[in-house]
Amino acid sequence: MGAGSGVWNAVSVHADDQVGEGVSADLAKFLRNIGENRPVKIVPAVCGRYGGRVFSVLVDDVEGAAERVCARCRGRAFIADSEEYWEDADPGEAGCPCGSEEFETAVAFSLADDGSVRWVTLGLRCRQDGAVGVYADWKIDYGPTDHLFGMV
Known part of the structure; x- marks a missing residue:
């Protein structure tokens, strides 16, 4: 879909939205659309070791x-507060309908009026065909939450 498509034009943008550098336009538009009219902060996943931006991703949406795995160095990192729940998780590898398992990865943090995180939404954009989707999301019901922004 092109940048001038009706889908993007229908997306409500909040004045306090923030999109991190390096998030593709397609993924940012998609993640903004799921923000329930709250401001969102969209943060890209970047490998801390080599700066890679392509990952395979293990998810448990229940x-x-x-957890993301860098396609370049195989380094692993949990997304947001996932490590706290991983012991009880039953993760599966995210896959695109085209068969690819490598993605651009970003997280949309839906923010409350006070700027704290209320929802974490994991968005993936297939590196092969460009398809985008939400692969997991979860509610945050504790504070403070500022540490979550650095855990993508």
Whole structure:
């Protein structure tokens, strides 16, 4: 879908939205659309070791937990507070309908009026065909939450 498509034009944008550098336009638009009219902060996943931006992702959408694996160095990192719930998780590898399992990965943090995180939404964009989707989301019901922004 092109940048001028009706889908993007229908997306409500909040004045306090923030999109991190390096998030593709397609993924940012998609994640913004699921924000329930709350401001969102969209943060890209970047490998801390080599700066890689392509990952395979393990998700458990029941527990609300995800772990990414860098396609370049195989380094692993939990997303947001997933490590706390991983022991009880039953993760599976995310896959695109085209068969690819490598993704651009970003997280949309839906924010409350006070700026604290209320929802974590994991969005993936297939590196092969560009398809985007939400692979897991979970509610945050504790505070403070600022540490979550650095855990993508």
